[in-house]
Amino acid sequence: MTKTRLFHSNANGLIEHDHNRDGIDRRGFLKCMAWAGTGALCLIEGGVLKSFALGTRNASQVQSHEVAGRLTFVQISDSHMGFNKPANPDVIGTLKAAVDKINALPQRPEFILHTGDISHLSSPDEFDTVDQILTATHTPIFFVPGEHDVLNDDGKTFRERYAKNSKGAGWYSFDKNGVHFIGLVNVMNLKAGGLGTLGNEQLEWLRDDVKHLPSSTPIVVFAHIPLWTIYPEWGWGTEDSAQALSYVKRFGSVTVLNGHIHQTMQKVEGNVTFHTAFSTAFVQPAPGKADGPGPMKVPGDQLRSLLGITDVNYVQGRHALALVDASLA
Amino acid sequence: MRKAWWIVGSSFTFALVMVALLATRPLIAKADETKAPPAEIKVDNFTFGPDTLTVAVNSTVTWVNKDDLPHVIASNDGLFKSKALDTDQTYSYTFSKPGTYAYFCSIHPKMVGKIVVQ
Numbered sequence: 001m002t003k004t005r006l007f008h009s010n011a012n013g014l015i016e017h018d019h020n021r022d023g024i025d026r027r028g029f030l031k032c033m034a035w036a037g038t039g040a041l042c043l044i045e046g047g048v049l050k051s052f053a054l055g056t057r058n059a060s061q062v063q064s065h066e067v068a069g070r071l072t073f074v075q076i077s078d079s080h081m082g083f084n085k086p087a088n089p090d091v092i093g094t095l096k097a098a099v100d101k102i103n104a105l106p107q108r109p110e111f112i113l114h115t116g117d118i119s120h121l122s123s124p125d126e127f128d129t130v131d132q133i134l135t136a137t138h139t140p141i142f143f144v145p146g147e148h149d150v151l152n153d154d155g156k157t158f159r160e161r162y163a164k165n166s167k168g169a170g171w172y173s174f175d176k177n178g179v180h181f182i183g184l185v186n187v188m189n190l191k192a193g194g195l196g197t198l199g200n201e202q203l204e205w206l207r208d209d210v211k212h213l214p215s216s217t218p219i220v221v222f223a224h225i226p227l228w229t230i231y232p233e234w235g236w237g238t239e240d241s242a243q244a245l246s247y248v249k250r251f252g253s254v255t256v257l258n259g260h261i262h263q264t265m266q267k268v269e270g271n272v273t274f275h276t277a278f279s280t281a282f283v284q285p286a287p288g289k290a291d292g293p294g295p296m297k298v299p300g301d302q303l304r305s306l307l308g309i310t311d312v313n314y315v316q317g318r319h320a321l322a323l324v325d326a327s328l329a
Numbered sequence: 330m331r332k333a334w335w336i337v338g339s340s341f342t343f344a345l346v347m348v349a350l351l352a353t354r355p356l357i358a359k360a361d362e363t364k365a366p367p368a369e370i371k372v373d374n375f376t377f378g379p380d381t382l383t384v385a386v387n388s389t390v391t392w393v394n395k396d397d398l399p400h401v402i403a404s405n406d407g408l409f410k411s412k413a414l415d416t417d418q419t420y421s422y423t424f425s426k427p428g429t430y431a432y433f434c435s436i437h438p439k440m441v442g443k444i445v446v447q
């Protein structure tokens with residue numbers, strides 16, 4: 001039996017939660033620390049889920065002993081370069097603030113994952129601007145496309161710029177420090193009335209890609225649209241994500257990183273932790289809390305507390321990934 | 330008495346306008362004689378308004394995007410597809426055959442609509 005818990009990253013205090021795990025004998029845990037309402041730090045080992053407010057004794061203990069991992073990377077998402085509406089007339093400024101945030105991290109990330117919607121309208125100028133701003137991180141970046149990056153040419157420009165050695169519509173995998181990373185594309189060939197789609201060709205590739213990996217390999221899957229159903233009425237989910245997840249279920253630690261919904265959200269289901277990142281550009285409403293999912297204008301002094309990055313740490317030998325959502329404020 | 334004269338007068342005016350219209354029509358729209366008046370669909374807050382639109386054969390339907398995010402108008406069977414429409418941009422398609430044409434937004438596929446051509 002698997003219990004599921006869904007919570008927002010600004011949840012304070014301690015959350016504990018047990019569930020059964022299949023075939024993995026390592027006793028695991030997940031700890032989640034809130035950043036004074038702007039983010040959460042989570043330590044994941046499956047098993048028990050804990051959440052701490054930042055600044056408590058527990059939080060600093062977790063930071064010093066467990067977060068200082070062997071592999072650190074950052075997720076950024078939804079930079080929407082070219083967007084200029086009231087919800088944020090300065091997406092250049094907020095992307096630069098995200099870069100400053102990355103450069104100020106105590107542990108230098110080895111690389112950055114960008115989970116799509118780099119541009120607003122897929123134009124080369126917008127891609128150029130993002131590239132130019134992100135060079136200031138002096139860090140390699142892996143990209144998957146959002147629907148805004150593949151608007152007019154089925155993703156050809158995107159793949160030429162950001163996914164040269166990818167398969168199919170732009171999917172690929174790579175290994176870093178014993179962690180297997182899988183970048184998926186779920187924004188192409190969408191069907192009327194449907195959600196995000198991976199498609200059979202990609203699903204078959206995924207099945208083969210992980211087939212020979214031992215179950216102890218930590219897996220990180222990243223894609224633009226959430227690979228869990230958050231709010232289908234707004235298209236916040238992926239039609240065939242269950243099929244994809246069935247191929248990685250046997251692994252002891254699976255972390256699924258998405259963007260698209262411009263807010264942080266997390267769900268833990270068995271050994272799989274799902275997490276969505278802040279946008280660096282603008283805010284979208286909580287599921288069902290508005291007539292539609294369009295850009296939400298928030299008071300100017302609040303905007304940067306609702307945009308941000310996600311800092312991820314992997315602690316080797318413990319199968320722990322620590323997720324920290326850090327706002328730009 | 331005055332009222333009756335007014336009716337005669339306005340009928341006369343109407344006739345004059347019609348004569349003027351008929352006289353200029355071949356000059357401005359020779360090839361488009363059979364075209365029906367344009368119909369507009371507002372793309373607003375991630376919905377098509379109206380989501381079902383009935384038009385006559387040879388009608389031109391125009392979609393106008395009123396959202397802060399782009400949308401792409403695409404027929405389900407691939408018959409027509411717009412470029413990405415940014416705010417206030419429009420896309421038009423002329424329906425020359427009767428039928429029901431289902432379409433959606435290819436980047437927000439939960440957005441669906443149909444054009445009924447009679």
Ligand SMILES: [Cu+2]
Nearest residue numbers: 400401434437
């Ligand atoms: Cu759309």
